[in-house]
Amino acid sequence: MSLGLNNLLRNIIINVSSNKIGRKQHIIQQKLDLNFYNNQVIDYRLYLAKDQTGKWLCTGWVAKNGVPGSIVSNHSNGGTVQPAFYTLQESLGLTSETTEDLKQQFFTVACRAAECLEKQSGKLFGDLGVDMAVDKNKHIWIIELSHRFVDDTLPPCYK
Structure with a gap:
């Protein structure tokens, strides 16, 4: 793409964004070609806590499945929570060993x-x-980090 066209697109995005979200700074992430399974977008919520030495540990994780055809997995938009390991394995057609390796990559x-x-x-x-x-x-992407992560709508077995 030519430099002129890049600048034009950048200016259009800035002008449209300024009208929609104001003048404060925002980060815009590239489009992700996420894995869909049964026409549902899937992402994962990992729960992190520090141990007594201050080291971060993953204390749990869940899969969040969107409503079929939707691009979001939020519970408030009808998404559901599923066991993460099984969902990861099934959605990508992985062996248990490969799923465990990918899980460890997520945690790391x-x-x-x-x-x-x-x-x-x-x-x-x-x-x-x-x-x-x-x-x-099978590339891992971070979507968001949040210090307000508690979701009281999760069944106790997922917490």
Whole structure:
């Protein structure tokens, strides 16, 4: 794409965004080619907590499945919560061993992201929720980190 066209598109995005979201700074993430299963988008919520030494640990994770045809998985938009390991394995057609490897990658990336968030922000957290997804090429993506991660709508077996 030519430099002129890139600048034109950038200016259009800035002008449209300014009218919609105001003048404060925002981060716009590239479009993700996420894995869909049964016409449902799937992402994962990882629950992180620090142990007594201050090390981040993943204390649980769930799969969030969107309503068929929707691009969001939020519970408030009709999404459902499912066991993460099974959902990851089924949606990508993986063996148990490969699923376990991918799970460990999720946990490692989430904990490293939490460390980076604290380092860059200068703030300390005890608990975080990390929303992540996997694309069709089995690449892991961070969608969001949140210190307001508790979701009381989750069944106790997922907490």
